[in-house]
Amino acid sequence: MEQSGTSTLLQGAVQDIASGVVSALRGGDHARAVPPAGTDGEAGELALAAVRVLGSDALLPDLLLRTPTDPAQVALFRKAVEAYPPRADAAPTVRWSHWGMARTLRRVDPSYTAGPPDEPGTGWLDDATWQFLTHQLAVLAPLALPGEDCALGRLAGRRPVDVARGFVRAVRRRDWRQAAGAGRWLTLLSGVPDTVGLEAGLDFVELMGGQDPLVALHVQAARRMRAGALV
Template identity: 90%
Template sequence: MEQSGTSTLLQGAVQDLASGVVSALRGGDHTRSVLPAGTDGEAGDLALAAVRVLGSDALLPALLLRTPPDPAEVAVFRKAVEAYPPRADAAPTVRWSHWGMARTLRRVDPAVTAGPPDEPGTGWLDEAGWQTLTHQLAVLAPLALPGEDCAVSRLAGCHPVDVARGFVRAVRRRDWRQAAGAGRWLTLLPAVPDTVGLASGLDFVELMGGQDPLVALHVQAARLMRSGARV
């Protein structure tokens, strides 16, 4: 299969998976199967790659609705974690995404007894401007979970005004994915300026970009967290 064709198929698989997560979150249906059942052959490889791209959010209904996922889904998620470890030259966001998946796997899988892996670190963000910071946090939006502490969430908590500026900028630029990811973080951050109008801002982001399941996923996650959902 040509690389461009593979990329298109993967994008479609990620969109389908995200749509399933959104439906489960909106309906509160924690029993609905979201992850693919089969992981054999070429189709199975594509399914696992889609889970890896979506990261921890592949099991977001189980986390935010606080209900154990189906063991078969846990097995698929574990296989995706094991099949796609970050390479030695992987970008920091890739390393953090994998770390987040490992953290989620420990939470949902009683068979995992190993301690938490070392955090990748946030050195590449320490001196980042607010535009870059917002972009990178939006990429790492699956780490934005209530009550879950890590170096990325602590760094974000030190920059609520910067993330708020980035959220507004993303809305003005019609970058709905970045706006949704930044808005998800803002839901958890302290001292977010009231002038941001986060609730109405998220409504607008959903209205304009909500046909993209990845946008809808972050907006729905933010709404659940604003309503008091915990992991």
């Protein structure tokens, strides 16, 4: 299959899973957010890759809503974790995403004893501009979960005003995915300026970009967390 075709199929698979997650967070009727682990061949590889791209959010309904975890979903999630370990030269965001998936897997699958690995570290963000910080946090929005402590979350907690500035900038630039991811982080942070108008801002992001399942996913996650959902 040509690379462009593969990329298009992968994007579609990621959006399909994200749509299932959004449906679950909204309380809608859905069969499952994650495809069954028994999918074989090219379709199976596509499903694994899609779960890896979505990261921990593939199991977000189980984490936020405390719903019983589907063994088939967990099996596929585990296969994705084990099939795509970070390479030695992987970017920090890839390392953090894998770390977050391993942490999630250990929570939902007691038989998984291989992780999570040590935290990757936050050195690449220590002196980051607020624009770059917001972009990186938005990429790692699946790690924004209530009750979960990690170095990345602590770093974000030390810079709530910068993340708020990044959120406003993303809205103005109509970068709805970045705005939704940043807004999800802001939901968890103390010291966010009231002038940001986060709740109204998230409503606007959903209105303008909510047809994108990845935008809708982060907005729904933020709303669930603002409503007091506990992990």
